[in-house]
Amino acid sequence: MSDRLFQLFSEVLEVDVSTLNDESSPDTIEQWDSLGAMHLVAAIEGEFGVQLSTKEIMKMTTIGFARETLRKKGVDI
Amino acid sequence: MHPSDPKLIWIQYSEKLKKKQTSGNDLIRVGLAGSFTMDPLVPYLGGCLLKRGIPGLVLSVGPFNQLYQLCFDPAAAFGKDALHGIVLLWRVEDLVPVLLEKALVGDVQAAESLFEELDRFQSAIHNLRKSFEGTLIISTPPYPSLPSFDILEMDQPVAGMMLHNNILRRWTDGLNSIGRIKIIDMNGLLLQEGFACSHDARKWYLYKQPYTEAFWAKVGEQTSRIIAAEFVSAKKCIVFDCDNTIWGGIIGEDGLSGIELGEDFPGNTFRDFQKYLLYLRNRGILLAIASRNNKEDVVEVFEKHDAMILSLDHISVIEAHWNSKVESLKNIAAALNIGADSLVFIDDNPKEISEVQARLPEVTCFLVPEEIAFLPNMLRGTGLFDTTGITDEDRARAEMMKAEQKRKEVSAGQSEEDFLRSLELVINVFEAEPIHMARVTQLINKTNQFNLTTIRRTQDELEAMVSIDHTHVFTMDMEDRFGKYGLVGVAIVKKTSEEEWFIDTFLMSCRALGRGAETSFLAKIASAVKYYGGKTLRGEYRPTKKNALAKDFYRNHGFDREDASGQWIASVDSVKKPSDYVNVSLKLVD
Numbered sequence: 001m002s003d004r005l006f007q008l009f010s011e012v013l014e015v016d017v018s019t020l021n022d023e024s025s026p027d028t029i030e031q032w033d034s035l036g037a038m039h040l041v042a043a044i045e046g047e048f049g050v051q052l053s054t055k056e057i058m059k060m061t062t063i064g065f066a067r068e069t070l071r072k073k074g075v076d077i
Numbered sequence: 078m079h080p081s082d083p084k085l086i087w088i089q090y091s092e093k094l095k096k097k098q099t100s101g102n103d104l105i106r107v108g109l110a111g112s113f114t115m116d117p118l119v120p121y122l123g124g125c126l127l128k129r130g131i132p133g134l135v136l137s138v139g140p141f142n143q144l145y146q147l148c149f150d151p152a153a154a155f156g157k158d159a160l161h162g163i164v165l166l167w168r169v170e171d172l173v174p175v176l177l178e179k180a181l182v183g184d185v186q187a188a189e190s191l192f193e194e195l196d197r198f199q200s201a202i203h204n205l206r207k208s209f210e211g212t213l214i215i216s217t218p219p220y221p222s223l224p225s226f227d228i229l230e231m232d233q234p235v236a237g238m239m240l241h242n243n244i245l246r247r248w249t250d251g252l253n254s255i256g257r258i259k260i261i262d263m264n265g266l267l268l269q270e271g272f273a274c275s276h277d278a279r280k281w282y283l284y285k286q287p288y289t290e291a292f293w294a295k296v297g298e299q300t301s302r303i304i305a306a307e308f309v310s311a312k313k314c315i316v317f318d319c320d321n322t323i324w325g326g327i328i329g330e331d332g333l334s335g336i337e338l339g340e341d342f343p344g345n346t347f348r349d350f351q352k353y354l355l356y357l358r359n360r361g362i363l364l365a366i367a368s369r370n371n372k373e374d375v376v377e378v379f380e381k382h383d384a385m386i387l388s389l390d391h392i393s394v395i396e397a398h399w400n401s402k403v404e405s406l407k408n409i410a411a412a413l414n415i416g417a418d419s420l421v422f423i424d425d426n427p428k429e430i431s432e433v434q435a436r437l438p439e440v441t442c443f444l445v446p447e448e449i450a451f452l453p454n455m456l457r458g459t460g461l462f463d464t465t466g467i468t469d470e471d472r473a474r475a476e477m478m479k480a481e482q483k484r485k486e487v488s489a490g491q492s493e494e495d496f497l498r499s500l501e502l503v504i505n506v507f508e509a510e511p512i513h514m515a516r517v518t519q520l521i522n523k524t525n526q527f528n529l530t531t532i533r534r535t536q537d538e539l540e541a542m543v544s545i546d547h548t549h550v551f552t553m554d555m556e557d558r559f560g561k562y563g564l565v566g567v568a569i570v571k572k573t574s575e576e577e578w579f580i581d582t583f584l585m586s587c588r589a590l591g592r593g594a595e596t597s598f599l600a601k602i603a604s605a606v607k608y609y610g611g612k613t614l615r616g617e618y619r620p621t622k623k624n625a626l627a628k629d630f631y632r633n634h635g636f637d638r639e640d641a642s643g644q645w646i647a648s649v650d651s652v653k654k655p656s657d658y659v660n661v662s663l664k665l666v667d
Binding site: 011034035037038039041042045046052053054057 | 280
């Protein structure tokens, strides 16, 4: 089974899951613009049942950082 | 996510669309724009529209907070493809934030300027209404989210509410005077869902979008109801069980004095449900009973129980016996001349519901909720009975159905011709005028059986057609000695050459059929075409799953089939004449 977080990013940003890794960022994924970020936040909050603060959202500049934030909130990922 | 979650439905649909698994034809195109970021609306609106039976759609989001520009040049915002609808949502605080704050603290000059700004915005919308043919959906402004508009403010209570009420009043009056605008009540939605629960400050400051996902879901659902009502036909009849549905208990066992209905719990829930059913009937929804009971027992409750809200007069058909509900539903559909897909069925027995779902899947079923307090509001917000506008015919339909029952009683034991003669039919054929358009549109979108081409159109499309020379929309009303039928027929006829006219649309409500109405209607259209200088009429039968009834219409009315095209042609003089027992008149525009 593929990684839940990669799966989510791939669905929201409409990119192939195999192209994603923890270093993926707005610089490497064209679709990860501000609109993409907005959809990502909604999807992450819906999928993992968490609420992200604006600070946390601003720090999510790579998938790895997103993973770290979610782990700190107790999400097993 | 639950499989029926609109967002999930939308995601799956978008994937199919991308892989070209769904055809690109017949797509409904809707443009969305707002004074704030509108993108979160897309999956909710899209999913809800698909759930409501819109076969395919494309939603495009226009640039954020450029509503004026959009009103004057929608193609720049949404692209060149013709749109079926545009949705505009806006907030006062996005449009005129400074004036709004000043007006709140009593600056009369600022309030004046604020209203002028609103008028200016409205004249831009007026301009859009004139240039755009599709459906236009505009929001009311929701209660301002500015900190100064604190609903719980102690120093100047209700100041914000009063200012906002004035804005709302001015705005809706203005939209109504422009006409042909559907209003989505964002303020009402905010009231329904709760101001505090609907806003998400993080999303506003990060992305210029003010609302929670849950609120967007509601906005999507509500907007989808307005759009779907233009394209999907509404339910016509609600069929309900009696025991534990419109009263508590079982009449056959508990008896007249034992059933629960009245002021106290749980009788008050059933009584309120009856009130809701009566409200639906007053909107033109037919009521029918499907109950496993002795008919006398059911009738006795209606006649003798003093807490009954509904009376027998309100019920169009009673199927009370011990046969299956599937049979009852079929009988009801047949008696009312409507399809089973126009029925909503409510029962407290899950087995009955699943049997109906298995054998008549086109019927929409509801199980009486376990929590009986939810019964009266069970159908609220489902949008099942939504139409683009309730017409006078809707309100009178239930009465007309009763007249129909009387006609059936009189017809028993007479020859057909004697019966028809005894009806004293009067038919008036005339060209549709603006006041008829709501009903004409409704017939175009609801009539399935006697409909030669089944081309659906919105009211806006229709009005645009009428304004073109050489296209005539005919309609007819009908009356007999038992009562009025109202507007029951529509035909759209276009002049295609010096001599030839083409019948684009010809349809008739089923309750008017079989009395010579269709023959009279066609004959008068032929007379009108002749008057306008035409020599031949060309028509077409496009088969659908439901319109076999109309298959031989042209053949039986003096038309010949043209082999090459499969279309039907007749000279205006050879079209079949109306029967002599019908009194038919024709009135043309000039």
